[in-house]
Amino acid sequence: MFIRSIMRRDIFQAIADPTRRAIIALIAVQAMTPNAIADNFSTTRQAVSKHLRILTECEIVRQVPQGREIYYSLEVHKMKEIDQWLEQFRQIWEDKYNQLDTLLLTLQTQ
Amino acid sequence: MFIRSIMRRDIFQAIADPTRRAIIALIAVQAMTPNAIADNFSTTRQAVSKHLRILTECEIVRQVPQGREIYYSLEVHKMKEIDQWLEQFRQIWEDKYNQLDTLLLTLQTQ
DNA sequence: TAAACATGAAACTGTTTGGTTGCAAATATA
DNA sequence: TATATTTGCAACCAAACAGTTTCATGTTTA
Numbered sequence: 001m002f003i004r005s006i007m008r009r010d011i012f013q014a015i016a017d018p019t020r021r022a023i024i025a026l027i028a029v030q031a032m033t034p035n036a037i038a039d040n041f042s043t044t045r046q047a048v049s050k051h052l053r054i055l056t057e058c059e060i061v062r063q064v065p066q067g068r069e070i071y072y073s074l075e076v077h078k079m080k081e082i083d084q085w086l087e088q089f090r091q092i093w094e095d096k097y098n099q100l101d102t103l104l105l106t107l108q109t110q
Numbered sequence: 111m112f113i114r115s116i117m118r119r120d121i122f123q124a125i126a127d128p129t130r131r132a133i134i135a136l137i138a139v140q141a142m143t144p145n146a147i148a149d150n151f152s153t154t155r156q157a158v159s160k161h162l163r164i165l166t167e168c169e170i171v172r173q174v175p176q177g178r179e180i181y182y183s184l185e186v187h188k189m190k191e192i193d194q195w196l197e198q199f200r201q202i203w204e205d206k207y208n209q210l211d212t213l214l215l216t217l218q219t220q
Numbered sequence: 221t222a223a224a225c226a227t228g229a230a231a232c233t234g235t236t237t238g239g240t241t242g243c244a245a246a247t248a249t250a
Numbered sequence: 251t252a253t254a255t256t257t258g259c260a261a262c263c264a265a266a267c268a269g270t271t272t273c274a275t276g277t278t279t280a
Contacts, residue, residue, distance in 0.1 A: 012125055012126050016123050016126035017238080018122075021195075033257090035256065035257085043238085045256090046239085046240075046241080047238070047240075049257070049258060049259090050259095067247065067256095068246065068247035068256050068257075070256080070258095074199075074202075076202050080203065082196060083200070086189060086196075089138055089186055089189040092186050143227090144226075153269070154269075155227085156228085156229090156269085157268070159227070159229090160229095160268075160269080161268085177277065177278070178226050178276065178277035179226065179227085179277090180227070
């Protein structure tokens, strides 16, 4: 049986896919339409559309309809959530004492 | 046909799973054995073992056999890869001019 | 040496994922 | 108004994933 039956749709899931990471990098520079985005990949426009839907659900991108086109832009502040998660490790990798070896510390304690 | 037939096993895939993120956070503090790690979760020891295998393949964790036990510790420097990927966005979210709106810039250009 | 313990691997199961094709709705243009 | 364009959605498919149970291997310890 599957315990995790709820759909996992967070920022970490969003950036797990390489195509989605590329899309994020693309629209970070400037807002783009789905067609324009799809031109940069070898997959179909519909596949890109599905990626955009996931990114929208995660609130990483924002839609702005402009006539029959829809401009997608990046909600940059969402990227900060990853940064915040990294914070706990940043302390460790910048701390020379801990960097010496978490493992040695563990073994010595025993 | 499936284009991505190769197994995707990078740092982004590794941190996509919430259990794996929890494992990473656990052993960041101090090295632990699979049993000790599994005690912190409601899943089976074997499931945790599979997660540890994935983390090992991504070279995020290091194994140090100690008798019949195996201590797993975090390769903190691997976390920096995420940090490096974030770098391109950090510029944007810290730049007030761009923060004003990538979208507006796009629309004005047209 | 025999029993207990720690661990990984193999086989299997159901869900999610990323992709495809086809279609419907809405907007722009001839 | 008829046609082309832009887009999202539904249905379907194969691969990957997260989990389980069972088992084999190696290491302590009684």
